[in-house]
Amino acid sequence: MDLLETKSINAFYGNSQVLFNMSLNIKKNNIIALLGRNGAGKSSTFKAITGLINVKSGSIKLKGEELIKQPTSKRALAGIGYVPEDRQVFPEHTVEENIELGKKNNLQGIDNWPIDKIWETFPILVKLKDRLAGQLSGGEQQMLSIARTLVGNPEILLLDEPSEGLAPIIVEDIAKILENLKKLGVTILLAEQNMHFCMEVAKEAIIIDKGKAVWTGSLNDLQQDTKTRDKYLAI
């Protein structure tokens, strides 16, 4: 059984449809890249899975459990972890308070991410503990946003463009953290435009275009397949 299974999702922003029969299957302990041009529907896919936009039909199953009727908070408790593209840290809470706000055990009541493990995984945040999140740099906010979601022990991490707007050297740091998370067995669905960044951390990819999954395969194959790349990813 796949960890996350979405079938034929049709999702809307107000009256305009953004996802058309979107189907995805994500296996456990894996990092999958979700590729697509700007506006292809990557963020909308995440928002549909978390319940932040209106899904009119389809199915979203996590470990076989149907979530489509559940509100956002219940989906998070079920194990959907969401790191939004603009990080959305709470700017007037300290780093430590931000992490505290995300703290929860998984559905089995187990805490795989005690706070010490968070500091170990994100050493950069240790000395920023008492700093207001709004005062952090973009890269630091990105790390905080990931840490805040991890501390809630999600089954899967939906990571929306973590490299966006960051300096290359910071992007390297984020890539190292994702490598580390992969070793720890965290399942990540990684939405990206930066294919080079994806190559470093993921092996498989799904391409979405115009609100639909159009290609699934290995990133190595995609690297060779200029036709597909040109069709769906070239700007």
Next chain:
Amino acid sequence: MEIFALFDCIISPACLISQTAGGLKIGMLLFLVASGLTLVFGVLGVINFAHGALYMLGAYFSWQVMAVTGHFGLAVICGAIGVGIFGLLFERLLINKVYNADLLVQILLCYSVILILDDLVMIIWGDEFLSGIGVPEVFQIPPLFIFDAIIPPFHIAIVVISMIVALLLWLIMTKTKFGKLVRATAVNPKMLEALGVNTNVIKAGVFMLGSFLAGLGGALAASLGSVVSGMGNSIIIESFIVTVIGGMGSIGGAFIASIIIGMARSFGAVAMPLFTDGIMFLIMVLVLIMKPEGLMGKKK
């Protein structure tokens, strides 16, 4: 305008102290009510026009408990808690339906609740003025004389109680998990939901806390004056002025603005006895011109 009277008052220690004490008493009672209003606005984005009616309910509830038990402390606490519970029901049954509605719909809902409650208390308790719950026995002692200023000990108690409530409110908002969740809900409820927090519970809790504060203000006011239907109508206007001057949603701002308004009323009564209400509005207009977001409000 009796500007010389104000000058005479300021240079006379007796007048200065008694007017300052009076201003503090008015200001701190106002803070109890206004802090609830600004908290609800800051977190829920709803301007609760029925907040004054909740204040009135606090006065009636405490009057009733006093009539039955004769215990002042119990009357005040039950008045406040009773309004807190009423506020919770009000939020769950009505207010949460209009969180994202047009401002006009919110106002209409609150206004209808004001009219219903004003009539309901008349049906239950009658339309006569009820004499308040009075001053508890321990404070029925001769007033203090400080530099010839006459200060009733109970007024000092009211200021102290309100200061303690202000301190507790500050501790709740900054040091407790609930307070951190409340502040996060005010900033970005959707993100908090995505982290697994049911923000409906937080919102209901905030409305309950805001109602509790209105009820506490009403219960304490019942000890200083009479209880009557519609008594919330003037306090709601003053609370709005405090909220606007302090900055919509800022509890610290409400604290400062309450003291400013208390002092303006107290010293205004000396300098311009026919224009004390006008002074409040004048201060509000000045703040709106010079700092439209309020003294401690955030720029949008």
